[in-house]
Each structure stands twice: as structure tokens, then as C-alpha cells.
Amino acid sequence: MTSSAAERDLRRAAVRVTKQRVAVLDAVRRHPHADADTIIADVRGELGSVSTQAVYDVLHALDEVGLIRRVEPAGSPARYDPRVGDNHHHLVCRRCGRMVDVDCATGAAPCMEPVAAQGFSVNEAEVIFWGYCPDCQSLGPTHAG
Amino acid sequence: MTSSAAERDLRRAAVRVTKQRVAVLDAVRRHPHADADTIIADVRGELGSVSTQAVYDVLHALDEVGLIRRVEPAGSPARYDPRVGDNHHHLVCRRCGRMVDVDCATGAAPCMEPVAAQGFSVNEAEVIFWGYCPDCQSLGPTHAG
């Protein structure tokens, strides 16, 4: 088996390369914004078996070295985003939970403005837009309307 | 005991007024951005005893009628904010979890811009600024640096 993209990226990030790690990174890339359960299921499909713990460990490790990004919308388990290195934001459907990327529409990181508000030193602005995805608009809100 | 502010607000919101509800609303107002545990402890201090469930129920009810607002920063239990009706955002300390309100610094709801992005209909923009509070800046990051 030749060196996959995931494998190279892991090696470059100076972390040990294991089949579990390669599989998890590939899974996140195949399913952008998926939750841990989805990743675990996908990885099990690839490798036959992996411990739940291993997947959580890998997701943390990948997040730490910046190969993936953890996003945690209110009321949802954590999601994992393979797109990193830019400061894009997210749009989440209130009904089905679907999540898509959005570039900061008003320019470069407009929301970083209040850098020194109340004596805080701010280094990240996390923006989540809530609404309804195309499929769910017709159906109307199920709850939390 | 005369009708308290909390009591009046509840009545106006057309929900039943119970001592638990009054106590919870007062507790949230006394401790802005507190989590459920803190509210439960405070309410128990006031009333002697309340079921955990009752407090959760009330918090949900108050959120639903718009008397409080639920905020859920990543990695933290839900917090409850008594300030409602405006679209202010939050600043959260990575070290101690302290949360403060911030008005949207770049004008009126600048982050609502991508209203129709990708076919979604957006009706809320949630912004969380991450950084270090004045007290924690000197101490440096404990983790997640």
C-alpha cells in the first residue's frame, strides 16, 4: 500500500502513523462535519474493528495538530471538520442538523473586532449561523420554532 | 410577599407562576451566565429543596418564552443568560470559563450577512469570542493552548 494523502499529512504533523489514524483522518475527509458516531462507524467499515476510545483519541490528536477542527453546535454532539487553516464559519439547520461551511461574508474576520473587550485578549471568533436548510424550509420547524 | 419583578415577568409571559419558577428566574438574574448546577444550588438555598428536574424544566420554559437565553459554549455545560431581546454575543475565557456579554462591535448584527448562503434561510447568528480574561492572561494557558 503506497503512502496515502492522509498518511503523508500525519507524518508531516509529526505524529505516529497508525492504520487507525489514517482511517480516521480519511473518514473525516469523506464525511465533513460528521459526528464521532459516524466516524466510528465509517472507520469500523474500513478496518473491521476499532475501539471507540481509539477514535476519540485520534480525533483529539488530529484536532490538536490542526489536521481537523472540532465544532460543537449547541444541542449537537461534536462535529469534525476537515477544512482547516482558514477562519471559516458554519451554517447549521435547526431541523436536521445539516452543517455547511460559510466564508465570513462581510470580509476578513469581521467578528474579531472586539479584541480587547472588557480586558479579555481575544484570539478566536466562532460564528454559527442558525436557520433552515433548503430541504427543511418547506417542511417548517418541527420544534424550537 | 408582594409581587416581585420575576413574578410579574412570568405572569406577563403567560405561564404559571410557581415558587420554583420565581426562584429560578431570580437565580439566573443573580448569576448571569451560570450553569444549571449553580442555579440548582442557588434555588435550593432559597427554597430549601427543589428537584433537579424542576429546575431543568423551568430553565427550558423560561428559554422558550424568551425570559432567559440558553448559551452553550463548546466544552461547557449550558449557561443561562438573563439578558434577552437584543442580539448580543459572548466572550469566553479559555482557562476559567468566565463569560461576559459583548455588543456586536462592528455595528448592528454584522454577522447576519450571509442570510441566503447555500440556500439556507438564516435567522440567527451566534458569535462566541474565545480568549483569556484579565485574571487568566497572566497565568497563561493551562491546556488547549
Add this chain to the structure above:
DNA sequence: GCATAAAATGGAATTGTTCCAGTTAACGAG
């Protein structure tokens, strides 16, 4: 190949929150 430290395993434990069935209490009608 061998040593060693990092990663994976499996199982139990936590945390925050919700579900459920039964009891209590608020409040509108009489």
C-alpha cells in the same frame, strides 16, 4: 531486531441532561 514511548483495547465511570409514572399545586369556572 530491540527498546521505549506512544497508541490501542476493553471495560467501567462521569457528566449533563432527559424520560417516565405518580403526586401536587396553580388558577379558571361555578
Add this chain to the structure above:
DNA sequence: CTCGTTAACTGGAACAATTCCATTTTATGC
């Protein structure tokens, strides 16, 4: 102001997502 209806509260069990722990396995440097 008593009664009935229905919402709210109680207590206890259940749950989902995640983490902790001790042990075993495995990737990588020498």
C-alpha cells in the same frame, strides 16, 4: 372559596457523549 383540569413538580431510573484507567500492542529510533 371549593372543585376540576391541567400544568408543574418529585424521585428515580435511563441516556448519550465522552473520558478515565490499567493493560496490551505497535510504530519508530538505534
